[in-house]
Amino acid sequence: MSSAGHYLSWLALRVLPFIGLIFLWDAAARAFDVPVLFPTPLATWDKAVQLVGEGQLQSDIAISLWRIGVGFAVGCVLGTVLGLMMGLSRPVADILGPFVHTLRFIGPIAWISAVMIWFGLGETSKIVLIVYTTTFVVLVSAMIGVMTIHPNKLRAARVFGARGWRLFLYVTFPATLPHILSGARLAMMNSFMTIIAAEMVAAREGLGFLIFNSRQWMEVDAIFVGMIALGLLGLMADMLMVLLTGLLFRRFRPLSP
Amino acid sequence: MSLIRFAGVDFHYGPAGPSASAILKGFDLEIARGEFYVLLGPSGCGKTTALNLLAGFERPNAGTLIMDGRPIGAPGMDRVVIFQGDDSLYPWLTAQENVEFPLRMTGISAGERRRRAKLWLSRVGLANHGQKFPHQLSGGMKQRIQIARALVCDAPVLLMDEPFGALDAQTRTILQDELVAICSGSGATVLFITHDIAEAIILADRIGVMRAGPGSAIKDEFALDLPRPRNRGSVEFAAAYDRIQRVLGEEVRKVVSREAAA
Numbered sequence: 001m002s003s004a005g006h007y008l009s010w011l012a013l014r015v016l017p018f019i020g021l022i023f024l025w026d027a028a029a030r031a032f033d034v035p036v037l038f039p040t041p042l043a044t045w046d047k048a049v050q051l052v053g054e055g056q057l058q059s060d061i062a063i064s065l066w067r068i069g070v071g072f073a074v075g076c077v078l079g080t081v082l083g084l085m086m087g088l089s090r091p092v093a094d095i096l097g098p099f100v101h102t103l104r105f106i107g108p109i110a111w112i113s114a115v116m117i118w119f120g121l122g123e124t125s126k127i128v129l130i131v132y133t134t135t136f137v138v139l140v141s142a143m144i145g146v147m148t149i150h151p152n153k154l155r156a157a158r159v160f161g162a163r164g165w166r167l168f169l170y171v172t173f174p175a176t177l178p179h180i181l182s183g184a185r186l187a188m189m190n191s192f193m194t195i196i197a198a199e200m201v202a203a204r205e206g207l208g209f210l211i212f213n214s215r216q217w218m219e220v221d222a223i224f225v226g227m228i229a230l231g232l233l234g235l236m237a238d239m240l241m242v243l244l245t246g247l248l249f250r251r252f253r254p255l256s257p
Numbered sequence: 258m259s260l261i262r263f264a265g266v267d268f269h270y271g272p273a274g275p276s277a278s279a280i281l282k283g284f285d286l287e288i289a290r291g292e293f294y295v296l297l298g299p300s301g302c303g304k305t306t307a308l309n310l311l312a313g314f315e316r317p318n319a320g321t322l323i324m325d326g327r328p329i330g331a332p333g334m335d336r337v338v339i340f341q342g343d344d345s346l347y348p349w350l351t352a353q354e355n356v357e358f359p360l361r362m363t364g365i366s367a368g369e370r371r372r373r374a375k376l377w378l379s380r381v382g383l384a385n386h387g388q389k390f391p392h393q394l395s396g397g398m399k400q401r402i403q404i405a406r407a408l409v410c411d412a413p414v415l416l417m418d419e420p421f422g423a424l425d426a427q428t429r430t431i432l433q434d435e436l437v438a439i440c441s442g443s444g445a446t447v448l449f450i451t452h453d454i455a456e457a458i459i460l461a462d463r464i465g466v467m468r469a470g471p472g473s474a475i476k477d478e479f480a481l482d483l484p485r486p487r488n489r490g491s492v493e494f495a496a497a498y499d500r501i502q503r504v505l506g507e508e509v510r511k512v513v514s515r516e517a518a519a
């Protein structure tokens with residue numbers, strides 16, 4: 001009984017606020033009283049069904065996720081490699097440091113114009129921006145991870161004869177991994193923000209394009225569909241990352257939910 | 258013939274210069290083969306620094322530091338360290354894997370590794386906890402992992418830096434007695450750091466008391482030839498405690514009054 005009660009209260013805690021929010025939205029939309037400008041939840045649902053029926057929503061989601069996936073993967077590798085190198089080598093940190101610490105304040109959105117001119121409207125420009133935004137977040141996490149390894153972990157390893165590559169493989173990298181993983185989780189969120197901005201300015205498909213383009217026809221319901229899809233996809237991506245890192249890297253005690 | 262010899266060792270952290278103040282100055286210390294030597298001193302006087310020099314983590318700025326007739330070089334398995342606190346354990350490895358770590362670095366086969374790690378885990382009372390991760394174990398258990406990880410190396414010299422410092426009094430007493438049992442007859446030479454006089458008397462063949470820094474060195478030495486295991490309530494224990502307290506207390510008072518003035 002207590003476990004069933006537990007489950008019910010857990011369910012209530014997760015579901016009730018959500019239902020409450022939808023009612024609140026509905027009330028606000030009715031009060032606003034211009035359905036075209038502020039559609040109700042039901043109208044938004046109808047629009048979602050219509051967009052799915054036309055195949056539009058799925059294809060926009062697919063293209064956006066593909067861009068994020070490729071850019072995120074490349075950025076994670078690049079950020080990890082560069083961050084580890086900067087954390088491990090003082091000269092590398094001295095050389096790259098000023099660039100990294102300047103560039104990470106020039107956000108991906110500031111780069112959109114230049115990237116469009118260089119790479120055009122094709123896939124490359126969007127993926128480059130995702131790579132860029134992911135790289136710096138992961139890089140800084142990895143670098144801090146290396147630099148904050150407790151010296152006694154490294155000293156112990158040296159006592160036991162670990163040098164060079166073995167020291168890196170058996171101590172430095174595993175000790176840094178939790179930082180890299182939490183950096184990647186943050187970078188995933190940044191990727192979602194970046195892809196929308198990029199697709200709004202420089203794309204003919206994708207969720208960002210859907211949201212931006214619907215403005216021209218005053219299709220606020222389609223804008224809502226795009227935004228909600230974005231939020232749900234982000235939530236799912238985050239949950240997937242927590243799940244995967246929990247399965248693959250459990251012993252490194254990575255992310256908390 | 259002593260196994261370990263510090264002679265006129267000077268040491269300061271950071272680059273040399275007129276502003277560099279010496280942590281150790283004219284530091285002399287000799288430890289015989291098989292001896293259990295305990296270094297006592299007020300906190301901040303340079304005990305860990307002396308151990309770091311012997312371990313090879315730092316190099317002396319002047320003087321000689323010799324082990325087994327050769328100058329001390331890079332850190333190695335011939336003088337294994339048990340660190341202060343538990344930061345040196347690897348949280349991504351189980352207790353068993355932590356203890357296997359030195360053997361893995363030496364290239365010993367997996368079966369032999371497992372066998373020796375199991376043996377030492379059971380000797381330190383962790384036979385049933387090998388599959389747990391450090392964060393699942395108490396402070397005392399974590400120090401036992403460190404002890405097992407050091408002893409599995411069969412090193413001729415053990416360097417212990419306040420290994421029981423962070424533990425509660427009961428756990429500390431138990432581990433002290435266990436360490437006496439493990440070390441007596443092992444033939445290992447031990448340098449053991451503490452600021453606890455009672456702990457020093459339970460463990461030591463000889464005790465060195467360091468002066469308050471800067472420019473610290475050993476002020477006085479006490480040989481203890483009481484039979485083991487030693488009784489914390491005995492008259493001899495109390496007498497030794499009193500003699501050492503008088504010397505150490507003076508140095509601690511120096512530190513305290515200097516801190517009050519600052």
Ligand SMILES: Nc1ncnc2c1ncn2[C@@H]1O[C@H](COP(=O)(O)OP(=O)(O)O)[C@@H](O)[C@H]1O
Pocket residue numbers: 270271280298299300301302303304305306307470
């Ligand atoms: N890495 C370091 N850099 C500069 N000063 C240090 C460093 N480590 C220790 N010291 C200083 O050296 C002195 C001796 O430190 P330590 O050997 O740790 O003392 P103890 O172990 O006796 O408490 C202290 O004053 C401490 O502040």
Ligand SMILES: [Mg+2]
Pocket residue numbers: 304305306341418
């Ligand atoms: Mg110390």
